Amino acid sequence: MLSEKHKRVQRLAREFTQKHVAPLASEIDENHRFPNETLIKMIQCNMMGIPYPSTYGGSDADTLAYVLTIEELSKACATTGVILSAHTSLASFPLYAFGSEYLKEKYLIDLNKGNTLGAFALTEPNAGSDASAQKTTAVLTNDYYVLNGSKIFITNAIEADTYIVFAMTDASLKTKGISAFVVEKEFEGFSFGKKERKLGICASSTSELIFNHVKVPKENRIGKEGDGFKIALATLDGGRIGIAAQALGIAKGAYQEALNYTKSRKQFDRPLSAFQNTQFVLAEMATQIEAASLLVYQAAIAKDTQKNFAKEAAMAKLFASETAMKVTTQAVQLLGGYGYIKDYPVERMMRDAKITEIYEGTSEVQKMVIASAELR
Amino acid sequence: MNIIVLVKQVPNTTNMKVDPLHGTLIRSGVDTIINPDDLASIELALQVKDNIQDTHIRVITMGPAQAKNMLVDLYGYGVDDCVLLSDSAFAGADTWATSYTLAKAIERYPYDLIIAGRQAIDGDTAQVGPQVAQHCNIPQITYVSKLQEITKQNITVVKSYEDYDELLSCNFPCLITALSDKTTLRDASFTMVWHADKKNITTLTNKEIQGDPHNIGLKGSLTQVKKTFVKTVEKKGQMISNDVDLAAKKIAQILKDATH
Numbered sequence: 001m002l003s004e005k006h007k008r009v010q011r012l013a014r015e016f017t018q019k020h021v022a023p024l025a026s027e028i029d030e031n032h033r034f035p036n037e038t039l040i041k042m043i044q045c046n047m048m049g050i051p052y053p054s055t056y057g058g059s060d061a062d063t064l065a066y067v068l069t070i071e072e073l074s075k076a077c078a079t080t081g082v083i084l085s086a087h088t089s090l091a092s093f094p095l096y097a098f099g100s101e102y103l104k105e106k107y108l109i110d111l112n113k114g115n116t117l118g119a120f121a122l123t124e125p126n127a128g129s130d131a132s133a134q135k136t137t138a139v140l141t142n143d144y145y146v147l148n149g150s151k152i153f154i155t156n157a158i159e160a161d162t163y164i165v166f167a168m169t170d171a172s173l174k175t176k177g178i179s180a181f182v183v184e185k186e187f188e189g190f191s192f193g194k195k196e197r198k199l200g201i202c203a204s205s206t207s208e209l210i211f212n213h214v215k216v217p218k219e220n221r222i223g224k225e226g227d228g229f230k231i232a233l234a235t236l237d238g239g240r241i242g243i244a245a246q247a248l249g250i251a252k253g254a255y256q257e258a259l260n261y262t263k264s265r266k267q268f269d270r271p272l273s274a275f276q277n278t279q280f281v282l283a284e285m286a287t288q289i290e291a292a293s294l295l296v297y298q299a300a301i302a303k304d305t306q307k308n309f310a311k312e313a314a315m316a317k318l319f320a321s322e323t324a325m326k327v328t329t330q331a332v333q334l335l336g337g338y339g340y341i342k343d344y345p346v347e348r349m350m351r352d353a354k355i356t357e358i359y360e361g362t363s364e365v366q367k368m369v370i371a372s373a374e375l376r
Numbered sequence: 377m378n379i380i381v382l383v384k385q386v387p388n389t390t391n392m393k394v395d396p397l398h399g400t401l402i403r404s405g406v407d408t409i410i411n412p413d414d415l416a417s418i419e420l421a422l423q424v425k426d427n428i429q430d431t432h433i434r435v436i437t438m439g440p441a442q443a444k445n446m447l448v449d450l451y452g453y454g455v456d457d458c459v460l461l462s463d464s465a466f467a468g469a470d471t472w473a474t475s476y477t478l479a480k481a482i483e484r485y486p487y488d489l490i491i492a493g494r495q496a497i498d499g500d501t502a503q504v505g506p507q508v509a510q511h512c513n514i515p516q517i518t519y520v521s522k523l524q525e526i527t528k529q530n531i532t533v534v535k536s537y538e539d540y541d542e543l544l545s546c547n548f549p550c551l552i553t554a555l556s557d558k559t560t561l562r563d564a565s566f567t568m569v570w571h572a573d574k575k576n577i578t579t580l581t582n583k584e585i586q587g588d589p590h591n592i593g594l595k596g597s598l599t600q601v602k603k604t605f606v607k608t609v610e611k612k613g614q615m616i617s618n619d620v621d622l623a624a625k626k627i628a629q630i631l632k633d634a635t636h
Contacts, residue, residue, distance in 0.1 A: 005573055012452065012569050019563070045563040059567040069566070 001297060002068075009050075009065040013072035016045065017080075025077035028203035029348050034159050035203055038080055042114065048087060049112025052096055056104055057112035063238070064300040067245035071296070074249025075256070076345075078352035079203040081249055085242035086155040087111065090360075091118020094164050094180060094235045098223040107162050107182055119160035120239075121151035121183075121209050122232050129365050131166075131232060132175040136211060138167035143218050145169070145181065147211040150193060153359070157207035158192055161185050164235075165209070166228045178228035182220040189214040200351035237310045238303060239360045244296045244316035247324035247356035251292065254324075254331035254349040255285050261335050261344075272334065281334060285327045292320040311373035318366035321356035328353040377431045377528065379421045380482055381455070382492040382508065383414040385443045389497050410446055413493025416559035420552070421491055422454055423523050432456050436481055438466060438474060444577055451572035452564035459485075463581040468594030471499070475507030477592050480585040482512060488548035489531065494519060494555050505553035516551040517544050521558045 002010065020041050028035050042048060050066040052058025059065075066088060074081030095108040110116040127133040136149025147167055154163075163183040170177035183190060193208030223231055259282065262272040272278045299316040302309035328350035332339035339346045357363045387406045395402050418435070425431040435450055437443050438461040447458035461481050469477060482490065490512070492505035502518070509516035521536035524543060532545040536555060546552075582592060590596055614630075616623045 005570065008449070008452070008569050008572065009566065012564050012566065016563060041563065046565045046567040050566055054567065059570050061566065061570040065566075065570065 001294075002064075006064055006068060009061065010068045010072060012045075013069040016041070016047075017072045017076045021073055021080050022076035025079075026342070026345060026348065028077070028079065030202075030342070032197075032202045034205050035077075035080060035083075036159075039083065039114075039117070039159075042084065046114075047084065048114035049092065050088065052092060052108070052112050056096065057109040062300075062304045063241060064297060064304060067241055067296060067300045070242050070245040071249040071252070074246040075253035077203075078246055078250050078349070078355075079201045081246040082155060082201055082204050082243075082355075083117075083159075085239065085246055086120060087118045087160075089239035089242040090120030090155075090235055091160070091162060091164050093238050094120075094222055094231050095182070097234065098180070098227065098231050099182075100219070100222075102219055103182060103222065111162060116161035117156055117159055118162045118164070119154055119156040120235065121154050121163055121165045123151060123153050124149070125152055129362060132178070132229065134166060134168050134178055136165070136167040137171070138169050138179060138181060138216070140169070140218070144215040145179075145218065145221065147181070147183070147189075147214040147216055149211050151209040151211075152193075153196065153206055154209050155204055155206055155359075157209060158195065158205045163209065164222070165211070166232055167211075169225050169228075173226060175229040176226045178232070179225050180222040180228040180231045181216050182222065183211075183214065183216055187214050187216065198355075200348070200353070200355055202351075236360055237313050240313040240317040240366070241296065241299045241303060241309075243356055243360045244292075244299065244313070244320040247317070247320040247353065248289070248292050248296050250349050250353050250356065251285075251289050251320070251324040251327040254328040254346050254353075255282075255289055257344065257346050257349075258282065258285065258331040258334045261338070278334065281330055285330055288323045288327060292316075292323040295319050311370055314361070314366040314369035314373075317356075317361065318363050318370065321353070321363065324353035324356050325350075377424065377428050377488050378486045379424060379431060379433045380485060380487045380490045381414070381417050381421050381433060381435045382478060382490065382505070383417065383435055383437045383446070383450070384411045384493070384496045385409070385437065385439050385446045386411045386496050386498045408442070408446070410449070411493050411496045411498075412556045413495060413497075413554055415493075415561040416554040416556040417491040417493050418450065418453060418455065419559050419561045420520070420523055420554050421489075422562065424489070424526055425454070427526055428528065434459060434485055434487075436461065436478060438462070438469075438477055438481075441579075444579075447577050448572045448575070449564075449569075451575045452569035453561065454565065454568055457578070458575070459578045459580060461580050461585070463583075465582050465589070465593050468597065469592065470597035470599045471501050471503040471507060472598045473592055473594075473596040475504050475511055476596065477582075477585070477587055478504070478508050479511030480587045481580055482508070484580075484585065490514070490549070490551040492551065492553045494553045502553070505551060509551040512549075512551070514549045514551055515546050516553070517546055518553045519555055520552045521555045 049058030050061045051063050054060045070081050070085050092111045111118050138145040138147050165181050165183045168177050169179040189212040191210045193210050196206040262278050265272045295316040299312040302312045331346040332350050338344050385408045388409045393402045421433045433455040434457040435455050436459045495502035519535050520533045522534040525532040530547045535542040
């Protein structure tokens with residue numbers, strides 16, 4: 001299924017993960033510490049703009065190469081996976097697909113080169129799955145929009161430099177009154193609220209963004225006024241493939257741990273892997289992972305071949321995230337008491353897996369997307 | 377500045393198994409890797425490129441057609457050109473025939489600096505680098521652990537022995553051999569890895585390099601491996617418990633007797 005070219009990228013991502021990501025995973029989780037040193041290394045080896053053209057500072061590769069990278073990173077550390085996924089899929093994509101030439105020059109090149117880190121701000125306290133219930137407003141005055149409101153649960157929040165922010169430009173038009181903007185960290189009136197304490201992906205910085213009369217230049221609007229909702233949905237369609245790849249990586253990482261452990265751990269004078277129950281559980285895990293892989297790669301290829309991929313992406317995320325949850329839970333069970341303590345990585349993987357069923361559209365939202373495509 | 381880096385594809389010896397019947401290595405099915413000291417050579421070449429504008433790095437390897445994959449991987453690190461020396465007539469070459477063949481290929485290209493790994497993990501001879509320098513009639517510095525300084529005319533390097541270092545300078549053209557102990561190859565670039573398969577790999581046979589048929593391959597080899605075995609060394613210690621002066625005299629006498 002993978003070309004030599006893709007295998008090369010996969011190998012590079014695997015080596016990078018073994019060398020730089022795996023050794024830190026437990027410590028950054030424990031200390032809730034953003035892995036700045038890893039980010040610097042990711043920038044140095046041109047990992048920040050994999051699927052975008054070199055004319056905009058990217059690597060000229062494709063979505064499949066990008067998701068293979070997210071998967072490899074997430075095998076060892078789901079936090080590192082989501083840092084790159086939020087940056088690439090959620091911040092860079094709307095600029096690449098909908099931004100003016102001016103915005104691409106000003107922001108996309110720096111994002112792809114890693115000079116800046118990106119974040120995506122759609123969710124509000126009362127606008128989660130119902131993203132249309134936006135309360136943040138943007139009012140045009142002369143050459144500026146003035147933003148007021150707040151966003152919550154924003155990945156990369158404090159560490160980012162460039163933010164894609166959605167706000168109501170005309171509340172009477174509902175979803176057609178939402179617009180998208182590029183906000184810089186340095187803009188006056190922009191600040192951070194509460195930093196969340198989370199179950200998993202603890203090293204990722206998740207915070208509230210607060211906009212208090214933030215003046216955003218008119219040319220920082222992405223697309224036309226009212227295009228915001230369309231841009232958000234298109235962006236999330238792609239983002240889901242990244243999260244599906246993250247979930248797939250978590251599942252594969254936990255499976256490998258379970259495989260290693262059950263082969264070496266002996267009880268009743270036999271390795272655990274000699275017991276039929278262990279074998280059946282491993283067989284189930286491996287089969288689900290294989291199925292998830294096919295769905296994730298299929299969705300990536302559909303996006304690369306310009307096909308309508310919303311349904312494929314939703315299916316990939318739904319199945320891969322549920323697989324991650326199941327497989328990590330089974331891995332903890334196979335490791336028994338050792339699975340429950342922090343000396344082994346599977347408890348972290350189980351905590352990390354849960355978010356993949358929630359963010360960038362819950363499993364229930366994925367089912368809505370899939371059903372609406374099926375019933376069209 | 378033109379740099380030529382010599383690399384070798386070797387079996388991954390950490391995964392090697394021994395045929396219990398014949399005592400030989402089972403090579404089939406064993407994955408291959410780039411010789412570890414050669415990774416240090418590439419890093420040193422890249423460090424020169426970081427510091428000297430318009431540096432061109434050409435990698436040359438001798439091996440079977442499969443070595444092409446290794447060369448494609450090397451493009452991911454930022455080398456400029458790769459050359460594969462591949463010909464059935466080169467097969468079975470010992471270090472002398474190998475270094476002769478490499479030197480014949482090197483003759484075709486401009487160079488200021490040649491970098492080879494100290495030694496390959498499959499043969500461990502550490503002879504090919506120095507022999508290439510001899511064939512090319514240029515000076516050499518072996519066991520280089522670090523680049524100290526580089527200008528357009530010369531290079532200053534740290535040569536590391538087990539317990540001490542030397543700081544040596546040499547004018548170009550010259551050859552150095554690199555140690556992997558202190559030099560680790562940087563991470564490859566996603567962008568360059570993605571574009572690597574579009575880069576050209578030149579394949580040269582003996583027809584192109586015009587090696588003397590008597591000097592290449594098994595036929596041209598000066599040495600032949602008859603058998604390999606692990607040498608067992610028995611060291612018998614002797615304790616001399618005595619007054620220091622007397623002991624020194626006694627040891628001197630023992631050494632004197634041993635040399636006669």
